[in-house]
Amino acid sequence: MSDFPRFTDLIKGLPATVPFVGPEALERSRGFPIRARIGANESGFGPAPSVIEAIRQHADAVWHYSDPEHFSIKQALADHLGCAAQNVVVGEGVDGLLGMTVRLVVSPGTTVVTSLGGYPTFNYHVDGFGGQRVNVPYAGDREDLDALLDAVKKNDASLVYFANPDNPMGSHWHEDEVARFIDALPETCMMVLDEAYCECGPAEAFSDIARFLDRPNVLRFRTFSKAYGLAGARVGYAIGAPETIAAFDKIRNHFGMPVLSVVAAEAALADQAYLQAVVGRIRESRDEIGRIARENGLEPLPSATNFVAIDCGRDGAYARAIVDGLGAHGVFIRMPGVAPLNRCIRVSTGPSADMTLFAEALPVVLGDIG
Amino acid sequence: MSDFPRFTDLIKGLPATVPFVGPEALERSRGFPIRARIGANESGFGPAPSVIEAIRQHADAVWHYSDPEHFSIKQALADHLGCAAQNVVVGEGVDGLLGMTVRLVVSPGTTVVTSLGGYPTFNYHVDGFGGQRVNVPYAGDREDLDALLDAVKKNDASLVYFANPDNPMGSHWHEDEVARFIDALPETCMMVLDEAYCECGPAEAFSDIARFLDRPNVLRFRTFSKAYGLAGARVGYAIGAPETIAAFDKIRNHFGMPVLSVVAAEAALADQAYLQAVVGRIRESRDEIGRIARENGLEPLPSATNFVAIDCGRDGAYARAIVDGLGAHGVFIRMPGVAPLNRCIRVSTGPSADMTLFAEALPVVLGDIG
Numbered sequence: 184m185s186d187f188p189r190f191t192d193l194i195k196g197l198p199a200t201v202p203f204v205g206p207e208a209l210e211r212s213r214g215f216p217i218r219a220r221i222g223a224n225e226s227g228f229g230p231a232p233s234v235i236e237a238i239r240q241h242a243d244a245v246w247h248y249s250d251p252e253h254f255s256i257k258q259a260l261a262d263h264l265g266c267a268a269q270n271v272v273v274g275e276g277v278d279g280l281l282g283m284t285v286r287l288v289v290s291p292g293t294t295v296v297t298s299l300g301g302y303p304t305f306n307y308h309v310d311g312f313g314g315q316r317v318n319v320p321y322a323g324d325r326e327d328l329d330a331l332l333d334a335v336k337k338n339d340a341s342l343v344y345f346a347n348p349d350n351p352m353g354s355h356w357h358e359d360e361v362a363r364f365i366d367a368l369p370e371t372c373m374m375v376l377d378e379a380y381c382e383c384g385p386a387e388a389f390s391d392i393a394r395f396l397d398r399p400n401v402l403r404f405r406t407f408s409k410a411y412g413l414a415g416a417r418v419g420y421a422i423g424a425p426e427t428i429a430a431f432d433k434i435r436n437h438f439g440m441p442v443l444s445v446v447a448a449e450a451a452l453a454d455q456a457y458l459q460a461v462v463g464r465i466r467e468s469r470d471e472i473g474r475i476a477r478e479n480g481l482e483p484l485p486s487a488t489n490f491v492a493i494d495c496g497r498d499g500a501y502a503r504a505i506v507d508g509l510g511a512h513g514v515f516i517r518m519p520g521v522a523p524l525n526r527c528i529r530v531s532t533g534p535s536a537d538m539t540l541f542a543e544a545l546p547v548v549l550g551d552i553g
Numbered sequence: 554m555s556d557f558p559r560f561t562d563l564i565k566g567l568p569a570t571v572p573f574v575g576p577e578a579l580e581r582s583r584g585f586p587i588r589a590r591i592g593a594n595e596s597g598f599g600p601a602p603s604v605i606e607a608i609r610q611h612a613d614a615v616w617h618y619s620d621p622e623h624f625s626i627k628q629a630l631a632d633h634l635g636c637a638a639q640n641v642v643v644g645e646g647v648d649g650l651l652g653m654t655v656r657l658v659v660s661p662g663t664t665v666v667t668s669l670g671g672y673p674t675f676n677y678h679v680d681g682f683g684g685q686r687v688n689v690p691y692a693g694d695r696e697d698l699d700a701l702l703d704a705v706k707k708n709d710a711s712l713v714y715f716a717n718p719d720n721p722m723g724s725h726w727h728e729d730e731v732a733r734f735i736d737a738l739p740e741t742c743m744m745v746l747d748e749a750y751c752e753c754g755p756a757e758a759f760s761d762i763a764r765f766l767d768r769p770n771v772l773r774f775r776t777f778s779k780a781y782g783l784a785g786a787r788v789g790y791a792i793g794a795p796e797t798i799a800a801f802d803k804i805r806n807h808f809g810m811p812v813l814s815v816v817a818a819e820a821a822l823a824d825q826a827y828l829q830a831v832v833g834r835i836r837e838s839r840d841e842i843g844r845i846a847r848e849n850g851l852e853p854l855p856s857a858t859n860f861v862a863i864d865c866g867r868d869g870a871y872a873r874a875i876v877d878g879l880g881a882h883g884v885f886i887r888m889p890g891v892a893p894l895n896r897c898i899r900v901s902t903g904p905s906a907d908m909t910l911f912a913e914a915l916p917v918v919l920g921d922i923g
Contacts, residue, residue, distance in 0.1 A: 186796045187769040189711045189741050191660045197803040205808075207620035220617060229616040238612040238813070245608065245785040245817060246599040247590060250577035275645060278806050290561045304808075311804050341559045371559050399557040415615040415812030426556045433567040434681050436648050438575075438674075441811045442785030443608070447615060 193291060193313045202303040206515040218513030219537040223414070224350065224380075224490045227533030228464050230412035230447065231457035237450035238443055249445050251437035256445050259452050260420055264392045269425040272432075273448075275439055277379055277406045277419035280431075282308045284402060284421070287430050288342045288373050289314040296334045297344040298326045300351070300521040302377065305344050314342070321524060324484060324492075325354040328364045335372050343368070346377040348384045351519040351529045353486035358390040365401055373427075376403045379419075382410035382458060383465050384487035392422060399424045409489055410462055411451040416444035465489045468532035475542045479549055484527070492519070492527040499525035501552070508548035514541050563661060563683045572673040576885040588883030589907040593784070594720065594750075594860045597903030598834055600782035600817065601827035607820035608813055619815050621807035626815050629822050630790055634762045639795040642802075643818075645809055647749055647776045647789035650801075652678045654772060654791070657800050658712045658743050659684040666704045667714040668696045670721070670891040672747065675714050684712070691894060694854060694862075695724040698734045705742050713738070716747035718754045721889040721899045723856035728760040735771055743797075746773045749789075752780035752828060753835050754857035762792060769794045779859050780832055781821040786814040835859045838902035845912045849919055854897070862889070862897040869895035871922070878918030884911050 206217045220227065229235075257268040264271070274280040281304065289295060291313030297305060299318035309316055317338050319330045326349050335343050345364070348355040361376070368374055381389055395401040402423040408414040418440070421428070451458070472491040473483035482494040495502045502518045505528050509516055514537075519525045530541065576587045590597065599605075627638040634641070644650040651674065659665060661683030667675060669688035679686055687708050689700045696719050705713050715734070718725040731746070738744055751759055765771040772793040778784040788810070791798070821828070842861040843853035852864040865872045872888045875898050879886055889895045900911065 187658075187740075187743060187800075189743065190657050190800060191663075193660070194657050194800060194803060199799065199802060201621070201802065201807050203621070203807070205618065205621040207624060208622050211624065223618060225617045227616065229613060235612045235615070238615065239609045242605045242608040242612070243599060245605070246597065246782045247595045248575065248593060248784045251571070251573065251575040252578050254577060254581065275806065275809055278808060282806060287560050287564050288557075290563070293561075370557075373557060373559065412616045414618045417809060417811045429569065430557075430560060430564060432569060432571065433564060436645065436652060437571050437573065438648060439645055439787060441787045441814050443813055444811050 197311060202307045209510060209515065213510065215511060215513055217515045219533065219540040220515050221531040221533045221537050221541065222515040222517040224409060224488070224531045225414040226409060226412035226461065226489060227531070227537055228412060228461045230451055231454040233454045233457065234413070234447050234450040237446050241443060241446045244442050244446070247442065248438045249440045249442040253440065253445070256449050259449055263452055264422065266392050266396060266422065270396055270422055270428060271420055272428045273418065273420045273440065274431070274435060275419070276408060276417040277377065277404045278304050279417070280404060280419050280421050281305050281375065283431055283434055284373070284375060285309055285312050285314065285342070286434060293342070294338045294340040295342040295344070296331055296338065296340045298331065300519050300524045301326065301344060302346060302350055303520065305375070321352065324352045324524070325349065325356065328356060328360055332364055332367055335368065340372050342373045342375065344375045344377065346379070347388055348380045348487035350380065350488065352492045352524060352527070353484060353488045353490060355384050355388040355487035357387050362390055362394065365395060365398065368400065370400050372400060374401045376401060378403055379406045380409055380488035381405060382462055383489045388487060396424055399427050402427060407448045407451055410458060410465065412461065413447055413451055416447045417441070418444050418448040465532045468538065471538050472530050472532065475538065475545060479545050490529055490531045492529050494527050497526060498522070502526055502528050504552045505548055508551060509541070509544050512540070512544035512548065514544045567681060572677045579880060579885065583880065585881060585883055587885045589903065589910040590885050591901040591903045591907050591911065592885040592887040594779060594858070594901045595784040596779060596782035596831065596859060597901070597907055598782055598831045600821055601824040603824045603827065604783070604817050604820040607816050611813060611816045614812050614816070617812065618808045619810045619812040623810065623815070626819050629819055633822055634792065636762050636766060636792065640766055640792055640798060641790055642798045643788065643790045643810065644801070644805060645789070646778060646787040647747065647774045648674050649787070650774060650789050650791050651675050651745065653801055653804055654743070654745060655679055655682050655684065655712070656804060663712070664708045664710040665712040665714070666701055666708065666710040668701065670889050670894045671696065671714060672716060672720055673890065675745070691722065694722045694894070695719065695726065698726060698730055702734055702737055705738065710742050712743045712745065714745045714747065716749070717758055718750045718857035720750065720858065722862045722894060722897070723854060723858045723860060725754050725758040725857035727757050732760055732764065735765060735768065738770065740770050742770060744771045746771060748773055749776045750779055750858035751775060752832055753859045758857060766794055769797050772797060777818045777821055780828060780835065782831065783817050783821055786817045787811070788814050788818040835902045838908060841908050842900050842902065845908065845915060849915050860899055860901045862899050864897050867896060868892070872896055872898050874922045875918055878921060879911070879914050882910070882914035882918065884914045
């Protein structure tokens with residue numbers, strides 16, 4: 184059978200690769216069950232019990248669409264953030280919002296700047312809309328703000344991606360450095376400031392929400408998938424100037440948000456006491472991952488997120504062997520995709536049972552690899 | 554504040570209009586609560602109790618992403634439909650899948666054929682990707698298959714939309730007529746065969762799933778939002794040739810499906826006894842809507858869906874007055890958007906409490922309008 188001949192040229196040119204292989208696919212292909220799911224920076228601590236209860240209570244609301252204007256959750260987010268509802272757009276996870284943001288700005292040939300080894304799903308969207316990516320190497324295991332700015336200016340880029348704290352290394356920049364970057368950024372370049380891990384990081388990394396709301400070229404992205412423990416609900420939001428936020432209404436799926444996901448996110452936002460408690464557990468788990476790494480002669484990097492990058496001291500092949508070896512023990516972790524970041528493995532924080540499995544498997548795997 | 558200057562030309566040219574205003578927005582703008590929600594072709598009968606129970610039982614799975622390959626639900630659908638998993642793609646509702654389909658085929662200037670008054674969300678996606686729409690009038694309150702085919706050929710269209718049964722009129726074509734259309738369709742034109750209401754219609758309307766699986770230019774769309782009662786879960790699927798289905802993997806959000814939505818859809822699919830029962834209730838409700846219409850001197854059209862279009866015998870302004878008048882009584886319904894279809898109102902089937910509210914309000918509204 185021949186392919187449909189009229190997929191767009193852009194589509195015809197896209198690879199069939201995917202940004203991430205899921206743990207379920209690893210289970211199927213390799214035949215062993217995942218016992219510790221600490222590879223996708225989900226939160227094994229889960230959402231608040233109040234969130235689970237809210238889902239159960241509202242389960243029978245699943246017959247109807249959710250409010251396409253997201254009135255209630257946008258207002259709740261605005262109240263929480265200290266901005267107006269018009270500064271907020273809610274979407275199907277940060278992934279979905281990133282795809283829309285790229286679609287708003289990128290047509291074939293548009294230049295986009297990001298970090299080499301940065302978030303693969305952002306790259307997937309840029310490639311999917313025909314953007315030309317300029318990939319700026321990390322410096323000192325951090326995204327290189329100065330080099331990103333240089334690349335934007337040199338290439339007259341229309342879109343730049345920067346994560347603070349960053350994934351996959353877990354590093355962060357002080358808010359003043361980020362603000363300096365934004366102040367120097369040409370207004371013709373839209374900044375994606377991905378703050379997916381903001382609840383886990385130090386306060387010094389995050390400017391007041393009000394600070395950039397008068398900039399039409401700054402969008403800050405946050406999510407319920409990480410510290411709030413709702414990765415499976417797919418609820419993210421972006422914060423920005425009203426005119427920029429309004430642009431999403433031109434292309435988003437207005438009835439796209441699942442009703443129970445909205446219920447879950449609203450309940451999660453209302454339970455800040457749980458969030459604070461779980462952030463404490465994330466910190467403890469980071470320390471525990473660090474201890475386990477050091478006990479095995481590996482070097483944990485500082486983390487402002489819900490995961491820890493561990494420098495394994497050799498090359499990508501060695502780190503890959505560790506990832507695969509842990510997988511064979513049912514411990515699902517991931518690793519950065521490019522050198523020199525790929526000397527590291529990346530381990531998500533999680534409950535002590537997960538940490539125990541990791542601690543048990545790691546020395547065995549390292550011994551096996553030699 | 555000025556707008557961001559580098560939204561794409563396509564985005565700059567898009568209107569801020571939305572396909573549908575939600576009932577929640579009507580409540581907010583008009584200040585009365587919706588008492589009967591029978592306007593969006595959701596199912597007020599709800600999903601099976603087994604589905605609600607499955608959501609409650611799995612609520613605590615919401616902390617993790619769902620399987621990005623959709624292995625389990627695709628296999629379940631394939632078993633149910635009698636095809637292979639490679640013939641199925643699962644997405645965030647038919648709306649989401651339609652958006653992806655348009656993106657696969659349409660770049661600025663691509664010609665797309667659809668029916669004048671057909672599904673607005675499809676048009677929204679076509680416009681959003683810069684397609685040139687050719688809108689073919691209905692004939693006899695049905696989509697006009699011959700005229701659609703003529704329009705495809707005359708305009709060398711790359712994409713054609715056809716819903717069977719159709720929305721907003723509820724009509725249907727025999728499967729042989731649809732097959733004749735497909736046989737005559739140029740292989741350079743992708744057919745969107747929207748069968749969202751298939752569970753509610755007569756068997757004669759639907760070809761065996763196997764029939765078009767060797768056609769790279771045919772995609773059939775189905776959903777859990779209508780008869781299965783899961784509009785709020787956002788789970789749709791498309792069925793087609795493996796090469797065509799594989800194209801979705803190049804652009805879809807691989808981690809986009811909410812985990813509880815997948816749980817709900819799998820549970821719904823497993824409870825075919827409930828589906829059969831609810832389809833019986835939908836039929837009874839269609840009859841009830843017809844009775845109410847006739848008692849008020851209006852003419853219900855035959856329906857193969859979970860709604861009934863009612864011919865109000867005058868123009869669009871009159872039908873609009875009925876829709877607005879019913880809204881003031883807390884009865885949310887909708888109506889077709891263009892003449893001559895807009896002489897009708899469109900009422901979704903629902904439980905007897907909804908029907909009672911409709912039956913009580915309609916004569917009052919008609920009397921008020923005069």
